[in-house]
Amino acid sequence: MAPILSPRVHEVIERYRRFYASDRGGLMVRCSCDFGVPWPGTTPLNKLDWEDEAAVRAYARAFTDYVKALIRARAGVDDDYLPGVQVLAGTGMVAAAFVADAVLHMEKDTNYLDPPINSWRDGFDQIGFRPENPWYRAQMKVLSAYIDEWDGSFAICPYTHFDPLDLANQFRGNNLFYDFTEEEGNLRALLKRCTESVLALEADIHASHLRGYALPGTGIGGLWIPAGNYLSCDAGDMMSPAQLEQWGLPCTESLCRHWGGAYMHHHELGAHQLQTWSRCDKLCVQFLNRDPNTRHMPELIDSAVIESTFRVAVHFIATYADFMAHAEEWRHGKFCTTVICENPQEARAVARKLPALRNF
Numbered sequence: 001m002a003p004i005l006s007p008r009v010h011e012v013i014e015r016y017r018r019f020y021a022s023d024r025g026g027l028m029v030r031c032s033c034d035f036g037v038p039w040p041g042t043t044p045l046n047k048l049d050w051e052d053e054a055a056v057r058a059y060a061r062a063f064t065d066y067v068k069a070l071i072r073a074r075a076g077v078d079d080d081y082l083p084g085v086q087v088l089a090g091t092g093m094v095a096a097a098f099v100a101d102a103v104l105h106m107e108k109d110t111n112y113l114d115p116p117i118n119s120w121r122d123g124f125d126q127i128g129f130r131p132e133n134p135w136y137r138a139q140m141k142v143l144s145a146y147i148d149e150w151d152g153s154f155a156i157c158p159y160t161h162f163d164p165l166d167l168a169n170q171f172r173g174n175n176l177f178y179d180f181t182e183e184e185g186n187l188r189a190l191l192k193r194c195t196e197s198v199l200a201l202e203a204d205i206h207a208s209h210l211r212g213y214a215l216p217g218t219g220i221g222g223l224w225i226p227a228g229n230y231l232s233c234d235a236g237d238m239m240s241p242a243q244l245e246q247w248g249l250p251c252t253e254s255l256c257r258h259w260g261g262a263y264m265h266h267h268e269l270g271a272h273q274l275q276t277w278s279r280c281d282k283l284c285v286q287f288l289n290r291d292p293n294t295r296h297m298p299e300l301i302d303s304a305v306i307e308s309t310f311r312v313a314v315h316f317i318a319t320y321a322d323f324m325a326h327a328e329e330w331r332h333g334k335f336c337t338t339v340i341c342e343n344p345q346e347a348r349a350v351a352r353k354l355p356a357l358r359n360f
Contacts, residue, residue, distance in 0.1 A: 002150075002152075002212050002213060002214035003150060003151050003152035003214070004152050004214075005152045005214075005215060006151075006152050006153040008153075009082065009083075009152065009153060009154070009155075009215070012080055012081070012082050012224065013082070013215075013216065013217070013224050015028070015080055015358070016028065016080070016082075016223065016224040016225075016226075017226065018358075018360040019313075019334065019358075019360055020226060020284065020313070020334075021360070022334070022359060022360035023310070024359040024360060025306075025309070025310070025331060025332050025333050025334050025359050026331055026334065026357065026358045026359040026360045027327060027330050027331045027335050027336075027337060027354070027357040027358065028080040028223060028335070028336045028337070028358075029079050029080050029323075029336075029337050029338075029339055029350060029351075029354055029357075030079055030080060030081040030222040030223065030336070030337070030338045030339070031074075031077055031079045031081065031339050031341050031346075031347035031350050031351060032222075032338050032339065032340050032341065032347075033340070033341035033342060033343055033344060033346065033347050034343070035070060035073040035074050035344060035347075036073055037066060037069045037070045037073050039066065040062035040063060040065065040066045041062075042059050042062045042063070043055070043058075043059050044108040044109070045089060045090050045106055045107065045108060045109065045110065045111060046106035046107055046108055046111075047108075050089075050134070050135075050138040050141075051134075053141060056138065056141040056142060056145065057141065057144075057145040057148075059142070059145075060085075060141075060142045060145035060146055060149075061145060061149060063085045063146075064085055064145075064146060064149040064150075064154070067083050067084070067085055067154050068151075068153065068154070070083060071083050071153055071154065074344070074347070076344070076348060077344065077347045077348055077351050078351045078354070079347070079350065079351045079354060080223065080336075080354070081222050081223075082154075082155050082219045082222060082223055082224045083153065083154040083155065083219075083222075084154050084155035084156065084157060084219035084220065084221075084222065085146050085154065085155075085156055085157070086156075086157040086160060086220070086230070087139050087142050087143050087146070087156075087157065087158055087159055087160060088160045089111075089138065089139055089142060090106070090107075090109075090110040090111035090112075091110055091111070091112070091113075091170075092104050092105065092106075092110070092111035092112040092113040092170075093111055093135045093138065093139065094139075094159075094160050094161070094162060095113045095162060095167060095170035095171070096113050096133075096135040097129075097133050097135045097136035097139060097201065098127055098128065098129060098133070098167065098194075098197045098198075098201070099113065099116050099126050099127060099133075099171070100125075100126045100128075100130065100133070101126060102114075102116065102126075102133075102135060103116075104135065113170055115170065115171055115172055115173035115175075116171055117171045117172050117190070118173075118175075120183065120186045123171075124186075124189075124190070124193075127171060127190070127193050127194070127197065128193065128196075128197050128200075129196075129197040129198075129200035129201045129204070131204055131208070136201065139159065140205075140209050143156070143158055143159075143205070143209055143210075144209065147209075147210070147211075147212045147213045148212075150212070150213055150215075152214075152215075154219070155215050155218070155219020155220075155224070156213060156215070156219070157218060157219060157220050157229065157230050158205050158209070158210065158218075158229065159201065159202065159205060159229060159230070160230050160232070161198055161201075161202070161229055161230055161231050161232070162198075162231070162232055162233075163198075163231040163232065163233045163236075163248070163251065163252050163255065163264070164191050164194035164195045164198060164248075164251035164252070164255070165191065165194075165233055165235050165236055165244075165247060165248040165251060165252070166231075166232050166233045166234060166235045166236070167194040167197075167198065168187070168190050168191055168194050168235075169234075169235040171190065171194075172190070176235065177238065177239070180239075180243060180247060187247070191247070191251050194251070195251045195254050195255065198255060199254075199255065199258055202229060202259070218230070218263070220263045221263065221265075221287060221315065221338075222338065223263075223285070223315065223336050225261050225262070225263050225284040225285060226260070226261055226284065227259055227260030227261035227284070228255075228256060228259035228260055228261035228262035228263065228282075228284065229259065229262060229263070230262070230263050230265065231252065231255065231262050231263065231264050231265065232264070232265040232266065233248060233252065233264060233265070233266050234265075234266055234267060234270075235248075236248045236266060236270060236273055236276075236277075237266050237267050237269050237270025237273060238270075241272060241273060241275070241276045244273055244276050245276055245279075249276065249277075249279070249280055252264070252280055252283070253280055253281045253282070253283075256280060256281060256282035256283050257281060257282050259282075260282060261282055261283065261284040262282070262283055262284060263284060263285045263286075263287065263315075264277055264280070264283055264285065264286040264287065265287050265289065266286065266287070266288060266289070267288060267289045267290075267291050268288050268289065268290055268291045268294050268295070268296060268297060268300075268316075269291045269294055270288070271288060271294075271295070271297070271300055274286070274288070274305060274308060274314070275304070275308055277312060278308035278309070278311045278312045279311065280312060283312045284312070284313065285312065285313045285314070285315050285336060286312055286313075286314055286315070287314075287315040287316070287336075288314065288315070288316050289317070290317045296316075296317075296318075296322075297314075297316035297317070297318070298316070298318050298319075298322040298326055301326070301329070301330065301333070301335075305333070306332055306333035307333075309333040309334040309335060310333070310334055313334040313335065313336060314333070314334070314335055314336070315335070315336040315337070315338070316335070316336075316337060316338070317337075317338045317340065318337050318338070318339050318340070319339070319340050320339060320340065320341050320342065320346045320350065322339075323337065323339045323350055327353065327357055328357075330357075331357040331358075331359060
């Protein structure tokens with residue numbers, strides 16, 4: 001029998017349920033700072049033997065040990081943080097799970113995939129979900145180790161998906177941006193293949209690999225969504241809203257409708273896509289990660305952004321000073337905010353303000 005949820009996890013999930021259901025807005029906050037728990041010194045990805053079950057399990061266990069220690073260290077901070085671990089073993093491996101005979105270049109902290117479709121005359125048939133794919137099996141070993149360590153106190157994000165457009169970027173490289181005008185028929189076929197493959201992989205995870213894990217919905221990025229999984233679409237930030245509307249949104253909507261929801265990662269560089277993603281049916285949250293040399297989200301929030309969050313909530317990163325200056329404004333929309341604090345004292349000060357900022 002799977003463990004039951006800890007009282008705190010249950011309470012946090014119920015807050016998120018009320019947040020998503022609310023038509024009044026409100027603010028969900030995760031405080032981030034150094035709580036004195038060192039990041040695990042895990043085996044470098046290029047030194048890890050992915051065929052060695054014990055080695056992969058030790059690699060995964062380092063992350064669950066870290067999260068459990070962090071839970072203890074931040075016990076005095078009553079924010080909306082849902083502790084979690086994520087199956088992520090390098091962006092190249094995420095994409096390689098869909099490629100037969102993938103060429104993967106390992107580095108210490110990540111890996112890269114050789115784009116398999118350099119010419120439309122070859123490579124296309126390599127693309128698809130096959131449960132025997134060694135890079136998929138490697139990531140499922142990580143997931144299995146997480147589930148074995150699961151005690152009801154944290155969430156597990158079972159796969160770090162590229163959305164179909166971002167996955168096509170992995171398979172075509174930057175040729176993708178020429179394909180919009182030069183290879184429309186082939187690109188449509190590839191996006192259809194990517195969508196079907198992501199759906200098949202996610203279905204296999206639920207059918208074959210989640211036994212013993214009973215947390216409802218999905219925990220991602222320190223927050224909770226009621227259904228679906230993680231998606232990223234960094235490629236979408238490199239095009240116009242009209243191009244994203246034409247090429248990306250239909251595929252992502254297909255996933256969201258199948259899953260009942262999703263969490264979309266992109267970047268502040270793509271703030272011009274905020275309104276486009278807000279029209280994505282069933283999408284739960286869009287996260288705009290911080291970028292250098294660009295305006296940060298706290299500077300970009302206006303009445304139009306606030307209105308859009310009632311269609312799709314927005315998760316962004318703010319400083320402690322940003323939060324203290326603008327939280328009263330943000331609570332009129334539906335925002336999830338990661339607040340970067342200098343120390344636990346600041347984190348506790350943020351948490352004390354939260355009950356007044358929840359409109360639900």
